[in-house]
Amino acid sequence: MNLPYPGRPSGPSDHVHDQLLHLPFPAAAPRLRILLTGDATAMGTDKLAYSVNPELTALLVYRTGPGNYAGVVLDKRHAQVWGRTKQDLWFTALANMAHDRFQGYTLTSGADTDVHVVSGIDWPGTAHVMRLPDLVRAPLPFGAVVMLPDSNTMIYAVLRSRRSLPMLPFLHQTFRPLAASAPPVSDQLLWWRDGRVSGMSARPTPDGGVQIRHSPEFSRLIDHELSP
Numbered sequence: 001m002n003l004p005y006p007g008r009p010s011g012p013s014d015h016v017h018d019q020l021l022h023l024p025f026p027a028a029a030p031r032l033r034i035l036l037t038g039d040a041t042a043m044g045t046d047k048l049a050y051s052v053n054p055e056l057t058a059l060l061v062y063r064t065g066p067g068n069y070a071g072v073v074l075d076k077r078h079a080q081v082w083g084r085t086k087q088d089l090w091f092t093a094l095a096n097m098a099h100d101r102f103q104g105y106t107l108t109s110g111a112d113t114d115v116h117v118v119s120g121i122d123w124p125g126t127a128h129v130m131r132l133p134d135l136v137r138a139p140l141p142f143g144a145v146v147m148l149p150d151s152n153t154m155i156y157a158v159l160r161s162r163r164s165l166p167m168l169p170f171l172h173q174t175f176r177p178l179a180a181s182a183p184p185v186s187d188q189l190l191w192w193r194d195g196r197v198s199g200m201s202a203r204p205t206p207d208g209g210v211q212i213r214h215s216p217e218f219s220r221l222i223d224h225e226l227s228p
Contacts, residue, residue: 017072020062025082031063032093033100035071036126036148036185048074048086053199056186058130060089069124069151094131097123102135107174109157111167115174118154125154126185132156132192142226143193147171147202148185149178156192162226172202172210191218 020028040049040057048060061071062078079086100122107115118135119125126148128135135156136144142159145168149155155174157167168189179187188199189212201213214222 016062016064020072020074020078021081025084028062028078028082029092030096032074032089032096033061033063033071033123034090034093034097034127034130035059035061035069035073035124036129036151038185043073044075046075046077048076048079048089050090052190052197053188055188056190056197056199058127058197060086060093063123066122069120097127097131098134102128107170109167109170111165111170112163113157113160113167115155115157115167115171117174117178118156120152125152126150129154129156129190129192129197140193142221143191145171146190146192146197147175147188148190149175150182151185153178159221159226162222162228164226165222168212169209172204173208176204191215 035058037057037059038055040047040051040059050058052058060074062074063071074089079089100120102118102120102125104116104118107117109115118128120128129146129148132144132146133140136158138158140158144156144158146154146156155171155178157164157171172189175184186199187202189202191198191200198215198217200215200218203211205211
């Protein structure tokens with residue numbers, strides 16, 4: 001299967017960026033997407049984006065063509081011209097991505113939850129972390145953990161109980177070879193819960209495991225919410 005070429009998000013110098021300011025919203029809306037990137041500080045403060053943390057940012061973009069993954073990063077002027085809020089544009093992009101094809105496979109982790117590997121076909125697989133419930137199609141009371149080894153690949157596992165936790169080293173072992181050929185989108189362990197994504201430092205240990213710096217919220221989940 002031939003995948004679109006993974007192009008870059010375009011900056012304000014691209015001609016299409018200015019053309020968008022004269023494009024009616026109904027014409028632009030079908031091409032809105034979400035794209036994940038690392039530190040977006042260099043792009044300035046006017047971009048339509050949600051920062052997960054200093055190392056990971058979700059950008060609102062206008063897809064420039066069906067043959068690649070390139071997109072123009074939207075900024076506050078577009079929301080103003082189109083008479084829409086950032087949230088309006090975000091949900092439009094999420095709705096569009098529901099029609100973007102992806103492919104994947106499932107790995108047995110040995111815990112009470114499987115590890116899933118997703119690659120995008122029409123749009124980068126990493127962006128689907130923002131619409132994870134649509135992929136899982138099951139309740140996510142405790143959320144899911146996610147890793148992003150490259151721009152087109154997402155690895156995730158649903159958290160079900162404390163018996164899910166032995167899956168974490170396996171998930172990281174799955175991540176490592178997929179991230180070997182180029183820097184990953186993020187080397188953090190991401191935790192999706194109730195529409196919110198947070199990141200935690202994850203480092204391999206000499207014995208093949210993983211050392212995770214739990215956030216206070218994740219520690220609280222383990223200690224007080226997950227059943228044995």
